[in-house]
Structures are given as structure tokens and as C-alpha cells.
Amino acid sequence: MDYEFPENLRLMRDTARRFVKNELEPISQQVEEEGKMPESVVQKMREMGFFGLSIPEEYGGMGLGTLGECVMNEEFGKTNVCFRSRFGTNNGIGSQGILIDGTPEQKEKYLPRIASGEWTAAFALTEPNAGSDAASIQTKAERKGDVYLLNGMKHFITNGDIADVVTVMAVTDKTKGPRGVTAFIVEKTFPGYSVGKIDRKMGIHGNNTAEIVFEDCQVPAKNIIGLEEGRGFxxxxxxxxxxxxxxxxxxxxxxxxxxxxxxxxxxxxxxxxxxxxxxxxxxxxxxxxxxxxxxxxxxxxxxxxxxxxxxxxxxxxxxxxxxxxxxxxxxxxxxxxxxxxxxxxxxxxxxxxxxxxxxxxxxxxxxxxxxxxxxxxxxxx
Missing domain, CATH: 1.20.140.10 (Butyryl-CoA Dehydrogenase, subunit A, domain 3)
Known part of the structure; x- marks a missing residue:
């Protein structure tokens, strides 16, 4: 392992360090007290490319590997962690399912919007009866022609109240256990999608978690990640x-x-x-x-x-x-x-x-x- 970071990563780290010190840390307490961050700061994070750190350059991201993203995350840990949470789902759990297992068409459609920060991405696995026991999810997806109807509720979803697109885990065949779970790309505009309760949390007050509710939510069959049922888990x-x-x-x-x-x-x-x-x-x-x-x-x-x-x-x-x-x-x-x-x-x-x-x-x-x-x-x- 080479412990010398490449010059471009050092420059990015130094830029993030200055941004944290000069732009984020001075308003950390304000954000904590108000429970929200200024949209102007979010826009600056978009312009600086922070929403696309881990997304390949071909989709408009910075193309950092895991080590590069860790170097940047360490800098963002030196202020209120809600700032990192705001764009963290775009680099992590909200985008990685599409990036790792999505089809070329799915990547081309969603990753550029996620990388730019135009869309906020989220990841919906956790349910009231399925936390650590992730294989016990109860949200169901039933195929009806060219769409799947999703029914169920996810909770504690980071950025769930503002997400434009969500990777959702749902059961397509309950007889198969974990192999009956399928991953769907769900847009907030799909019929039957709604945001439920916004959580009141012990900490991380500048960034919300929320319920996402699916009531016969219509998801096109082409929005199964990788176009294959049973690969969601x-x-x-x-x-x-x-x-x-x-x-x-x-x-x-x-x-x-x-x-x-x-x-x-x-x-x-x-x-x-x-x-x-x-x-x-x-x-x-x-x-x-x-x-x-x-x-x-x-x-x-x-x-x-x-x-x-x-x-x-x-x-x-x-x-x-x-x-x-x-x-x-x-x-x-x-x-x-x-x-x-x-x-x-x-x-x-x-x-x-x-x-x-x-x-x-x-x-x-x-x-x-x-x-x-x-x-x-x-x-x-």
C-alpha cells in the first residue's frame, strides 16, 4: 500500500478542509439549533462536486475510489456531521446499488442527476420489523403487467423527506427468503409514493430521517436494479x-x-x-x-x-x-x-x-x- 496520496487527492482534501473550516464550521451551531442547513450551503456543496465524489467521471462525478472518499470523509467529520449526511447518501447507499449492479441504461439515467446533486438519493431497507434482521422485510412488490405495485413502509430513512430517487428493497417472492428480495429504483413522483413521519432524533438535527410509504406504488419493471428479481439482498x-x-x-x-x-x-x-x-x-x-x-x-x-x-x-x-x-x-x-x-x-x-x-x-x-x-x-x- 502506497501511503503517499496522489496530488489531485491532496488538492481535493485541502479544498474540503478549507471549506469545512471557513464555510461549515462557523454555522454548525446555527444548523444544530434550527434543525436545517441553508440552501445556499447545499448549493455550494453541489458546485464543488461533493454530491458525486464516488460516482465515475463518465456520469459527471469525481470518480474517487474508496480510499479517496475516506480521505474526504475524514475532513467532513471535523464539523457537524449533518453536512456530510446531506450528500453522503448520493455517494453511498443511495447511488451504489445502481452503480454496482445497475444496467447501463439505469446508470445513464440516474447517476448524472445524483452526481450533480440535482437529485437527492436515498436507500430504503429498514422497516419497523426489519432492522438488523434485514432479510425479514415485509414491503411487498407484485407484478401487474409492465409495473410492480409496492406496498409497505420504510422508516429511519436518511434524507427520506427530500429524496428524489430511492433504492427500495421489497419482497417479490416470500417463499425464497433473502433470495426473494428485489431492489427497485423508485422516484418520488411515482403514483403511490409518499413521505410519512419525519423523525425527532437524539442527534444529527440538521439532517432528517423519515418514513417512506408505498400504497400500490407503481414502479416500472425496467426499474428493477439489474433487471433481475431476487438479487436485492x-x-x-x-x-x-x-x-x-x-x-x-x-x-x-x-x-x-x-x-x-x-x-x-x-x-x-x-x-x-x-x-x-x-x-x-x-x-x-x-x-x-x-x-x-x-x-x-x-x-x-x-x-x-x-x-x-x-x-x-x-x-x-x-x-x-x-x-x-x-x-x-x-x-x-x-x-x-x-x-x-x-x-x-x-x-x-x-x-x-x-x-x-x-x-x-x-x-x-x-x-x-x-x-x-x-x-x-x-x-x-
Whole structure:
């Protein structure tokens, strides 16, 4: 693995770093309090190409590999993570099913609009009775001539309230279990599609999750991803595997932000006539935070590199997801301890991060599910 990033990636990283520092971080608290981000900022992210980081250049994207996307995600972890969530589904779970398993016609129709940010993409797998047990989805799709009628409800869908196009998993043959699940490309304008309840969440307030309801929703048969029934569960697992690595990269960025903030605060906070960083207890907290971040960054970049080399990374992806999401929760907890009472106040970004990061051990595969995946891989004959 070459640890020297190509010049174009370094330039993109530096551009993202400046954008985060100058444009996003100054309004992080405002977005948190108002529960929405200014459309002008979203438009800037479109113009800078952030909605198409992982989409090939032939479809109008930047064509970054997994490692390149991780480098960018680390930078976007150094501010309110809702910003990354706004365009993250376009680069990840909302587009990857089409990119990985879609037909040339499906790619040509949808990917340019997703890459430009003209359309917001989402991914609809989770249901009230099918979270970690993704194979137990109940949304059904029944063929009627040239269309399928979808009936059911998805919930906790990131960007579900604003999505223009959604990759939807639905059962086409309940007798086949996971092999009876099919992936559909569903546009919000299709008859029978509606947005349900918008969730009130513990964190990530600048970006919504929502219910999506299908009531005899008419989806053309040509909108089955890959034009093949029964491949949806396989497609979903491919999509989630890549997402586990890129989410881990966000955690590295968040943890680095917390460490930097803790170092700065410990130097200027004076107690007992000396900065608190003079105390070994604080020094060791900082040291442990730095060790965890260094470890996390290496395994994320290595797993991303392996995926770019077309290696199978099922086990590595699960490892980085569980390690980095648990790591960032430990780091932000230490950061809050170092900041003391100030870290517990709403004015502190540490307070916001503490709440935001709790979700990362749950979504796109819980820590428990990751350990199941890892142990299954280890015990294979």
C-alpha cells in the first residue's frame, strides 16, 4: 500500500478542509439549533462536486475510489456531521446499488442527476420489523403487467423527506427468503409514493430521517436494479459493505476534531494555578485518544485500499465499522471529561458530538451485527 496520496487527492482534501473550516464550521451551531442547513450551503456543496465524489467521471462525478472518499470523509467529520449526511447518501447507499449492479441504461439515467446533486438519493431497507434482521422485510412488490405495485413502509430513512430517487428493497417472492428480495429504483413522483413521519432524533438535527410509504406504488419493471428479481439482498449487502468503511472514516475525522479541541482546551483551562494539561490524568487521556485515532486511521485506509484493489473486504469492513464507531464514542467521552462542565453545555460542540456519535454504533449495521459478520468469516472452513 502506497501511503503517499496522489496530488489531485491532496488538492481535493485541502479544498474540503478549507471549506469545512471557513464555510461549515462557523454555522454548525446555527444548523444544530434550527434543525436545517441553508440552501445556499447545499448549493455550494453541489458546485464543488461533493454530491458525486464516488460516482465515475463518465456520469459527471469525481470518480474517487474508496480510499479517496475516506480521505474526504475524514475532513467532513471535523464539523457537524449533518453536512456530510446531506450528500453522503448520493455517494453511498443511495447511488451504489445502481452503480454496482445497475444496467447501463439505469446508470445513464440516474447517476448524472445524483452526481450533480440535482437529485437527492436515498436507500430504503429498514422497516419497523426489519432492522438488523434485514432479510425479514415485509414491503411487498407484485407484478401487474409492465409495473410492480409496492406496498409497505420504510422508516429511519436518511434524507427520506427530500429524496428524489430511492433504492427500495421489497419482497417479490416470500417463499425464497433473502433470495426473494428485489431492489427497485423508485422516484418520488411515482403514483403511490409518499413521505410519512419525519423523525425527532437524539442527534444529527440538521439532517432528517423519515418514513417512506408505498400504497400500490407503481414502479416500472425496467426499474428493477439489474433487471433481475431476487438479487436485492445481495445488492444491499454490497452497498452496506462499502458504506461501513466510509462511515468509519467520518468517525476518524470526528475523533480528531475532539482531540484537537481537547488539547487546545487543556492548555488554556487553568485550575490550581496551572493548565490542566500539566496533570498526568489529562495527559494520559489525550495520549489514549491519540493512540485510538492513529489505529483507526490506519485500518480504515487499509480496508479502503484493499477494496480499491478489488479484494474481498467483508471482514475488514465489519472490523473498521465496529472499531471506529466505538472508538469515536470513547474519544468524545474523554473529550467531554476534559472539558468538564463546559463540555456538557449546549453551546459546546462536544455536547452535540456526544449525542450525534451514539447513532454510529447503530445505523448501517450495529456493533453486534458487525461482530456476527466477523466471527462468521473467522469460522468459515
Amino acid at each position: 445481495v445488492t444491499a449487502m454490497k452497498v452496506l459493505e462499502k458504506g461501513r468503511i466510509t462511515i468509519a472514516a467520518v468517525c476518524v475525522g470526528v475523533a480528531q476534531y475532539c482531540l484537537d479541541a481537547s488539547i487546545a482546551y487543556s492548555k488554556q483551562r487553568v485550575q490550581f494555578k496551572k493548565p490542566i494539561c500539566a496533570n498526568q490524568a489529562i495527559q494520559w487521556m489525550l495520549a489514549d485518544m491519540a493512540i485510538s485515532i492513529y489505529t483507526a486511521r490506519q485500518i480504515v485506509y487499509h480496508a479502503a485500499w484493499c477494496r480499491d484493489q478489488k479484494q474481498r473486504v467483508t471482514q475488514q469492513a465489519a472490523m473498521v465499522k465496529v472499531y471506529c464507531t466505538e472508538m469515536v464514542n470513547r474519544v468524545v467521552d474523554s473529550a467531554l471529561q476534559i472539558h468538564g462542565g463546559m463540555g456538557y453545555m449546549k453551546e459546546s460542540p462536544i455536547e452535540r458530538i456526544y449525542r450525534d456519535m451514539r447513532l454510529f454504533r447503530i445505523f448501517e449495521g450495529t456493533s453486534e451485527v458487525q461482530r456476527m459478520v466477523i466471527s462468521r468469516e473467522l469460522l468459515k472452513d
